[in-house]
Each structure stands twice: as C-alpha cells, then as structure tokens.
Amino acid sequence: MSEPQRVEQGQKRVRAVLGGRVVADTRRPVLVWEWPYYPTYHLPAADTDLEGVPDEAVRRVRLEVGGTPADLVRIDWDAVDQWFEEDEPVVVHARDPYVRIDALPSSRHVEVAVDGVVIADSHRPTILFETRLPPRYYLPLTDVRLDLLRPSGTVTHCPYKGSAEYWSVQLPDGTVHDDLLWTYRAPLPESIRVAGLVAVWTEKVDLTLDGEPQPRVQTHFRVP
Structure with missing residues (x-):
C-alpha cells in the first residue's frame, strides 16, 4: 500500500x-x-x-x-x-465522517437541455450539496419531459443516499442518451428530501441556472 x-x-x-x-x-x-x-x-x-x-x-x-x-x-x-x-x-464503500449532505428547497430557475432540446424546466428544485461535490439539482417529475424518459434498468448505490434508479432520454429525432437522469425512491434518512425527485448528470447535459448557462462539471465519478 x-x-x-x-x-x-x-x-x-x-x-x-x-x-x-x-x-x-x-x-x-x-x-x-x-x-x-x-x-x-x-x-x-x-x-x-x-x-x-x-x-x-x-x-x-x-x-x-x-x-x-x-x-x-x-x-x-x-x-x-x-x-x-x-x-x-x-454499501459501496466506508462512509466518510467528514461528508455532509444538505438538501435545500430552492426557487432558483433550473433548465436542462440535451442536444438543444429542453428536457426539464423548474422553479422549485431541491439542491443537494454534498462535501467535495458540485451541487445536484433534484426536480419534481412534473417539471420534466416525461414523454422523453425511458426506464433504463440501471441501478447505482450510494452509502449516503441509498439506491438510485435511472432513466434514459429519447429525443424527438429518435436519438437515445443513456442513463441521464436518476431518482431515489426511498433514500436514506439524511437524504429524505430528495425522495421521488429527479436529478441529472450535469457532466452530460446543458444546465442553465437563473438564466445563466453553466459549464459542464467534471467529477471523479464513472458516469453510467
């Protein structure tokens, strides 16, 4: 070692x-x-x-x-x-005692686009702040283009949040982007505020926050 x-x-x-x-x-x-x-x-x-x-x-x-x-x-x-x-x-790995998770209701305007197609538009995100990671924007399902979502079958696990289920996005032209969105249906207690909400890989989509385009984030995660 x-x-x-x-x-x-x-x-x-x-x-x-x-x-x-x-x-x-x-x-x-x-x-x-x-x-x-x-x-x-x-x-x-x-x-x-x-x-x-x-x-x-x-x-x-x-x-x-x-x-x-x-x-x-x-x-x-x-x-x-x-x-x-x-x-x-x-699950996954030992918990870090110095990691903190704050899931905060917000009125910020979040818009998510893929290849120029807006797939989510919300003024009521819950923003999840996790130590050493960029903010994640969890949105109500009703603020997401449900007609474009396709269940993918992918499931990932987090020692702080629980098990996440994924959706792919099929654009109107037929292009499919795999595993762009996820949800925690039954998160662990410290993340209960994101239960049933939908988050997106900001590493792979175009995010606009309060009218300002955001650069794509880079993290250590292997994005599905």
Missing part, C-alpha cells in the same frame, strides 16, 4: 459478514484514506476471523494510529456479503 493520506481512529462498531458468518467485528475500526474521496476500513487483526475470505482479498498492514503501532487487516469491500456500521448496512 502506498503511504496513506490520512489515518484516524473510528468510533463506530464495524462488522463484515460472509456466508452468514461474521468474519470481522470491531469497536476499534481504523479509517485510512488511501485516496481523497472516502476512507477504507482497516480492522484490528485480533477482531477478525477470516475463514472463507479469499487470501487475495486480505491485506495485513502495520500502521501508527494516534502514535501507537497497530496490526490491522484490510478486507476488499466486495469480498464479503455485507458491511455494517453499528446495525445499519453500508
């Missing part, structure tokens, strides 16, 4: 389950930022029982935590069936 960007003692109980058996259970997780966007769990070796976990999915490391050396185990996220923080399942 390259030198971690940050190492911090976690405060939550963390468990990993594989095949119905708990293979890790600790109240002393260590959060290690191997890259800037979120931490990985590193667990005290004494709090693990790794029978059944593939050897190649396990890395044993020794790190200083608060000035004290610790023998830790890093388990690849997908090598187990489920992770828990306390008694709540966690």
